[in-house]
Amino acid sequence: MIEAFWIFVAGSIGVFIGMAALYLAVKTLVLVLSRFGGEENSNGS
Amino acid sequence: MDHNIISEMIYSCGIFNLSFGNVVMWIIGMILIYLAIAKKFEPLLLLPIGFGILIANLPLTDLMKPGEGLIWRFYHYGLQWEVIPPLIFLGLGALTDFGPLLSRPSLIFLGAGAQVGVYITFFCAKLMGFSLDEAAAIGIIGGADGPTTIYVTSKLAPHLLGSCAVAAYSYMALVPIIQPPVIKLLTTKEERQIVMKKSRQVSTRERIMFPILAALIVILLFPPSAPLMTMFMLGNLFRESGVVERLSGAAQNELMNIVTIFLGISVGATMDAATFLRPQSLMIFFLGAFAFASSTATGVIVAKIMNLFLKDKINPMIGAAGVSAVPMAARVVHLMGQEENKKNYLLMHAMGPNIAGVIGTIIAASIFIGVLK
DSSP states (O other), X not given: OHHHHHHXXXXXXXXXHHHHXXXXXXXXXXXXXXXXXXXXXXXXX | OOHHHHHHHHHTSGGGGOOHXXXXXXXXXXXXXXXXXXXXXXXXXXXXXXXXXHHHTSXXXXXXXXXXXXXXXXXXXXXXXXXXXXXXXXXXXXHOOOXXXXXXXXXXXXXXXXXHHXXXXXXXXXXXXXXXXXXXXXXXXXXXXXXXXXXXXXXXXXXXXXXXXHHHHHXXXXXXXXXXXXXXXXXXHHHHTOOOOOOOOOOHHHHHHHHHHHHHHHHHHOGGGHXXXXXXXXXXXXXXXXXOHHHHHHIXXXXXXXXXXXXXXXXXXXXOHHHHSSHHHHHHHHHHHHHHHHHHHHHHHHHHHHHTTXXXXXXGGGGGGXXXXXXXXXXXXXXXXXXXXXXXXXXXXXXXHHHHHHHHHHHHHHHXXXXXX
């Protein structure tokens, strides 16, 4: 049961860490492309 | 003719080998076929699953006999060899537009928020007496992502494959019934009326770079996610690159349809009476509903927490779309938004967390696999 508890805690935090890393990567990508990526734009979402 | 031959012929007939359990499973198979055809409940999966249940419960067919049976081969090479779920992800990637997510990257966190419900359900399943592996397979149902549920279950608890898959797909069809009460319980009328700021446009370069970047980051951090993440992002790169339309089309249509057939019938055929007719199947269905509800709740709660820090408030209902169930969960949120405010158009805003939820569920699955396998 203790193992299950730690998987619960570590898993919940782990998903946030993974998504935070993805968030930072996307923000960096947006920043870099807005600075150096030229004017090209699609119709967006 | 010898008397023994006649009696042997009679007793080798399936009808004399039928059990009560087989008949009960026929009824369950028929119910799934009915729901698929008459109610349009996830018909692409529930129809072959229902038929698979029927044939798996015909005695003496040997269709699931290891090493020999036809359906066993589909199951063994497709699921046990972990081929089918990644191929489905290739198709999903080719079908997915990450634009809504890229236009507002902070929505990524809502995809993580909904996964907390997965872990809550995992812990509850363990409390109810399931093993850690079984609890992980049950918990991941809350991610509302069928192929990921099947992938995790076939790796960690293959004996629960039928129950977990049917629970996942059935509840995905029931998202419009499960989610609204949970959302209403956790939000005020004012919160539900929040109109979100229009999203920015996303460039083609961002769309092309994202699948490459996402694959690198997620697989580096969570290596067990590699089979699903690789195919998901490759499919998306096919779509966004614009230079391999044939491959993108094949992944979205022909390939996806073919593997869906084998997936459905293989999963259904694992549900023979001896495996399925146990009290634990009922518990899995109960926990599956709980998983959907708790993932919805944690998604909304994380959205409310984010609002404490954001200048442009988000409508907390979109947190509920952090469970994958693409695009059903986003549609539910959109319709609820329109009920509160006719001018509120939440669909594209909700698609962001909805897609993030798919990645979140892959990460949650890879954590389970990494820790438990």
